[in-house]
Amino acid sequence: MIEQQERNKDLRAELEEKQAAVQKYEQSFSDGPDRFSDYADEAESLRRYVGALPVEGDGLKVTLQDGEYDGNSENPNDYIVHESHVFQVINELYISGAQAISVNGQRIDGNSYIVCTGPVITVDGVQYPAPFTIEAIGKSDVLESSMKLSGGVMDQLLNDNIIVTLDMGQKISMPAMLSES
Known part of the structure; x- marks a missing residue:
């Protein structure tokens, strides 16, 4: 009889734990479709960010071209666009909030690599000759302003004899990145 009472007590405690767990699940479901919609939106946003989905939006196009070679210069590399x-x-x-970036139409992600090989650059194993077009999806006015900061990137590029063109307010489309299977 005492064994039976102990067993009943244990079963009641287990039942209370299970009921509490069910109540917790019910509470999470009571947040309803709004919560699931938030999760779906977040998942889609993350897929876009990592390049698993194509993206489209307003942005900025930056074109880098080799500068005009000056025959009096000692080093012709001073006029060539390099990976740096x-x-x-x-x-x-x-840094300025770009959500997605591509170089000559190829999406860039955290594992991308860019290497200079003479007058061409290699992006993730694909070679591209100059000019190099870098497109960024984001707030085009903010992206452009950051490029034009006094003493910033654009000034440095111009000092390195690189021809820089900014084209703001573009509707930019980028494909999904190819998955590495």
Whole structure:
């Protein structure tokens, strides 16, 4: 009889735990479709951010071209766009709130690499000749302002004899990144 009472007591405690768990689940469901909609929106936003989905939006297009070669210069590399120049632009755009960036139409992500090989750059294994077009989706006025800061990226590029063109207010479309399977 005492064993039966102890067993009943244990079962009641277990039942209370299960009821509390069910109540917790019910509470989370009572937030209803609003909560699930938020989760779905967040998941879609993250997929866009990591490049799993194509994106489209307003933004800024930055074109970098090799400068005019001066025969009196000692080093012709002083007039060529290098990966460091491309990185300067990409970093400035990300810092300024760009949501997605591409170089010559190829999406850039956290694992992308850019290497200079003479007059071309290689982006994730694909070679591109100059000019290099860097597109960024975000608030175009903010992106442009950050590029034009006094003593900032654009001034540095111009000092390196790089021809820089900014085209603001563009509707930019970028494909999803190819998945590496």
